[in-house]
Amino acid sequence: MSLNSTPLPEAVGAKNAPAKSSSLFKQSMRRLMKNKLAVSGLVVVVIMFLACFVGPFFSPYTDNKVNMALMNKPPSLKHWLGTDALGRDVLTRVLQAGRISLTVGLASMVLSVFIGSLLGAIAGYYRGIVDQIIMRIADLLLTIPGLPLLFIFGALLSDWKVPTEYRMYIVMLMLGLVNWPGLARMVRGQMLSLREREFMQAAVVLGLRDRRKLFNHLLPNIIPLLIVIATLNIGGSILSESALSFFGLGVMAPTPTWGNMIDAANNLIDFQEHPWLWVPPGFSIFATVIAINIFGDGLRDVLDPKQKR
Amino acid sequence: MPEALLEVNHLKKYFPIQKGLLNRTVGHVKAVDDISLTIQKGETFGLVGESGSGKSTVGKTIIRLTEKTDGEVKFKGIDLYGLSSDELRKIRPSMQLIFQDPYSSLNPRIRVGDAIGEALLDHGLVPKDEIRDRVLEVLQSCGLSSYHIDRFPHEFSGGQRQRIGIARALILNPDLIIADEPVSALDVSIQAQIINLFRKLQETRGLTYLFISHDLSVVEHLCTRIGVMYLGSMMETASRDELFKNPLHPYTKALLSAVPIPIPKLKRERIVLNGDIPNPADPPSGCKFHTRCPFAVARCKEEVPEFRDAGGGHFVACHLA
Numbered sequence: 001m002s003l004n005s006t007p008l009p010e011a012v013g014a015k016n017a018p019a020k021s022s023s024l025f026k027q028s029m030r031r032l033m034k035n036k037l038a039v040s041g042l043v044v045v046v047i048m049f050l051a052c053f054v055g056p057f058f059s060p061y062t063d064n065k066v067n068m069a070l071m072n073k074p075p076s077l078k079h080w081l082g083t084d085a086l087g088r089d090v091l092t093r094v095l096q097a098g099r100i101s102l103t104v105g106l107a108s109m110v111l112s113v114f115i116g117s118l119l120g121a122i123a124g125y126y127r128g129i130v131d132q133i134i135m136r137i138a139d140l141l142l143t144i145p146g147l148p149l150l151f152i153f154g155a156l157l158s159d160w161k162v163p164t165e166y167r168m169y170i171v172m173l174m175l176g177l178v179n180w181p182g183l184a185r186m187v188r189g190q191m192l193s194l195r196e197r198e199f200m201q202a203a204v205v206l207g208l209r210d211r212r213k214l215f216n217h218l219l220p221n222i223i224p225l226l227i228v229i230a231t232l233n234i235g236g237s238i239l240s241e242s243a244l245s246f247f248g249l250g251v252m253a254p255t256p257t258w259g260n261m262i263d264a265a266n267n268l269i270d271f272q273e274h275p276w277l278w279v280p281p282g283f284s285i286f287a288t289v290i291a292i293n294i295f296g297d298g299l300r301d302v303l304d305p306k307q308k309r
Numbered sequence: 310m311p312e313a314l315l316e317v318n319h320l321k322k323y324f325p326i327q328k329g330l331l332n333r334t335v336g337h338v339k340a341v342d343d344i345s346l347t348i349q350k351g352e353t354f355g356l357v358g359e360s361g362s363g364k365s366t367v368g369k370t371i372i373r374l375t376e377k378t379d380g381e382v383k384f385k386g387i388d389l390y391g392l393s394s395d396e397l398r399k400i401r402p403s404m405q406l407i408f409q410d411p412y413s414s415l416n417p418r419i420r421v422g423d424a425i426g427e428a429l430l431d432h433g434l435v436p437k438d439e440i441r442d443r444v445l446e447v448l449q450s451c452g453l454s455s456y457h458i459d460r461f462p463h464e465f466s467g468g469q470r471q472r473i474g475i476a477r478a479l480i481l482n483p484d485l486i487i488a489d490e491p492v493s494a495l496d497v498s499i500q501a502q503i504i505n506l507f508r509k510l511q512e513t514r515g516l517t518y519l520f521i522s523h524d525l526s527v528v529e530h531l532c533t534r535i536g537v538m539y540l541g542s543m544m545e546t547a548s549r550d551e552l553f554k555n556p557l558h559p560y561t562k563a564l565l566s567a568v569p570i571p572i573p574k575l576k577r578e579r580i581v582l583n584g585d586i587p588n589p590a591d592p593p594s595g596c597k598f599h600t601r602c603p604f605a606v607a608r609c610k611e612e613v614p615e616f617r618d619a620g621g622g623h624f625v626a627c628h629l630a
Contacts, residue, residue: 023461024417198413201374206428206477207401216427220418 028224028302038298044291048284052098061089062096064254072274082276084264094280097256102288104172104251105238111176112237113230116183117222123184124191125214135188138181146178150240154249164252171250175237183229190222224303231296235289242285258285312386314517315348315371315485320380322363322370326590338590340366342541343380345616348485348534353511353518355532355549357525357564361586363541364521365409368487371519372406373397384485402432405478409490411470415462422458425477434481443480450513451476452506468499475506479514487519492527504531525568529553537561540589540597543616547623557619557630559602596628604629 032038056062061079067087075082081090119138123131153174157167194200195218203213238258244250245259246266253260258281264270265277321344323337340363348354358364369375371382373389382389384404392400408414415424425447426440435443445455451472462470471491478486488507492500504527510516522528528535529549536546537560545558556562563580570577582601587593593600599609608628616626 024463198408198410199416202406202408202414202474202477203416204374205372205401205406206431206481207398208428208431209398212427212431216419216423217416221416 025224031302032298035298035301038295038301041291041294041296041298044287045295048098048288048291049102052095052102055095056092056099059089059092059095061092064088064093072277074274075276081280082274084277085270090276090280093256093261094258094284097258097261097281098284098288100168100251100255100257101238101241101259101285104168104175104241104257105234107172108175108179108237108241109230109233111172112179112183112233113226115176116180117187117226119180120184120187121191121214121218121222124188125195125210125218127192131188134184138184141178141181142185147240147243149178150174150244151247151249154244154247158249164255168251168255171241171244175240178240179233179237183233186225186229187222190225191218194218194221228296228300228303231299232293235292235296238285238292239289258282313347313383314350314352314385315346315519316381316383317344317346317367317371318381318383320344320367320370320382321378322366322375323378336590339541339592340589341370342592344538344541344543346536346543346546348517348519350484350517351511351515352534353520353532355528355535356519356521356538357523357528357535358538359523359586361540361589362538363589364523364538365489366541367538368406368489368519368521372404372487374406399432402428402434402481403483404485404487405481405483407471407474407478407486407488407491410494411467411474412494414474415470417462419462420458421460421462421465421473424462425473425480428477428481432481444476447476447480450510451479452502466499467495468502471495471499471503472506475503475510479510482514483516485517485519487521489521490523491520493523500527507531525564537564540586540592542597543624543626544598545623545625545627547625551621551623555623557623557625558598558627559604559629560598563603596626 065088067083070079070083070087072085073079073083073087079089079091081094084090084093119134123134154171157170162170200213200217203217208217241250241257242259242262245252245257246263248260248263250259251257253264261281262278265274270277320341321339322341323339325334326336326338327333328335342363344363344367346354346356356364356367366375370377371389373382377390384400387400389397389400415421419427422441422444426444429435429440429443430437441458444458448455448457453469453472453476457465457469462473465473471494475491491507492503495503507518507520508531511518518531520528520532532549534546534548535552537544537552537558539560545552545556545561547555547557552561553565556565559580560582563582566578566580580603582603584601587597587600593610595611596602596605596609596614599605602609606629612628614626614628616624619625619630
């Protein structure tokens with residue numbers, strides 16, 4: 001047979017040795033940078049964060065002093081976005097509100113991603129009874145529409161007279177707890193498909209420990225999905241928080257958030273005569289959420305191409 | 310006779326067919342139906358058969374990747390199915406599996422060096438700071454270069470990936486390697502390289518292989534003993550020379566007559582089998598091969614032929630042989 005005569009190359013592909021190795025993740029990021037829409041979304045988000053967290057340091061009006069002489073003044077050189085019903089600078093308040101809204105969005109995202117991916121991973125990896133228990137709880141939470149549930153919680157908080165300075169943290173907790181089931185489902189689905197892949201069988205044959213299989217083999221494969229979900233989740237959380245605060249069930253005055261700033265202008269006179277009270281916070285919500293979603297969509301296209309709308 | 314490295318006795322693997330809302334079991338796919346084989350140390354046992362004959366399931370059930378239905382698997386005299394999961398984990402390094410598909414058998418997000426070295430690390434077989442040297446060493450012996458160590462699987466070709474798969478198994482110094490169609494996903498020139506690699510490794514390391522393949526010429530080149538499977542059962546087992554010179558089972562004869570030979574003018578008798586492999590959920594009565602056998606007689610339909618010794622370690626399951 002002629003098989004013997006085939007020489008065994010000592011190094012396959014030795015010619016292109018110096019090329020630098022790159023992970024799938026780095027490649028994806030390079031592709032993301034080519035997507036102009038996604039990059040512009042990212043730019044808007046970054047500007048928004050910088051403005052909200054750094055901007056107020058440059059404002060002379062951070063003390064939130066009530067000044068009756070400056071009630072409802074239209075935009076001017078001294079107050080770029082005018083003043084509100086208590087004579088406070090609207091621009092400064094929008095930026096301070098952004099801090100709260102963005103923090104709530106981020107924190108509740110971190111919480112729901114943590115709970116959701118942990119429970120989803122456990123359910124998908126171990127299956128059986130553990131899976132049943134976790135997913136039935138998730139189903140139960142999913143059957144109740146999120147916003148009404150949040151309203152009930154919010155109303156309860158008001159009823160129990162929870163101090164306003166704690167409400168921000170409780171809103172974060174609420175949003176995080178409401179958002180995890182959908183995420184857990186997706187992570188579980190990924191786990192179920194990954195654990196049947198041949199490289200997981202290889203891990204079994206190698207006799208690897210469960211811990212290594214979970215954290216070194218499965219987790220790196222769901223991280224792209226998690227990044228995408230997490231990004232889109234921030235936008236959703238900001239919207240939910242704004243809605244809650246708008247209805248007076250989320251973060252309460254005097255702590256400003258974009259939602260309760262719009263709520264403060266929720267009457268016919270302000271709506272018609274003082275648009276600088278509600279346009280800036282409204283625009284901030286709009287711009288931030290749109291930008292996050294565009295960026296998230298771009299991320300999904302490069303990191304998770306299988307999942308399309 | 311020295312003690313066998315691997316002894317498989319009457320191994321059965323039935324997959325239940327479940328239907329309906331309550332997942333009632335309505336039948337079984339008899340993927341592996343009473344297989345026995347023995348592999349001595351240093352031997353290369355070739356397992357051949359057409360698609361769906363249960364070759365891969367045999368490999369996976371031996372290594373406990375799927376659980377058996379019945380039978381016995383003894384590795385170095387230890388009953389593998391009698392081990393606890395912890396004991397099994399400890400014995401796993403000494404028997405390794407090489408997968409058919411070099412693309413899906415490597416985790417796309419783990420660097421090659423880590424993929425090869427992680428089992429050593431996880432089992433604590435080698436001090437942490439020596440692992441990289443060991444990985445480099447095994448890469449070298451599998452025909453890869455040291456700079457490949459920090460690359461990701463997607464940067465390699467199919468043949469290179471298969472070398473990585475072999476390196477991953479080899480670094481554990483296994484006694485037995487089960488190779489599940491390791492070359493069928495590769496093109497012919499690469500197949501030859503990989504097969505020669507298998508050979509070279511056997512010579513230098515004294516490995517024992519269970520080599521699963523549907524390609525008789527590959528098996529002829531590499532194996533010392535060959536078993537022919539059909540529909541989950543062993544039809545014939547013999548040493549390579551004996552099997553190729555003197556096939557006793559009509560199925561083996563048909564398979565051999567289908568092997569392409571590089572002499573176009575040579576006329577030979579081709580035995581063409583009609584029809585397809587029957588449904589393993591509902592195998593034919595008697596001899597499983599009787600529906601397609603050109604020599605079948607009435608007895609074949611009713612009586613299951615015994616898997617008997619036809620002399621000199623040549624086993625065959627046929628009434629007529």
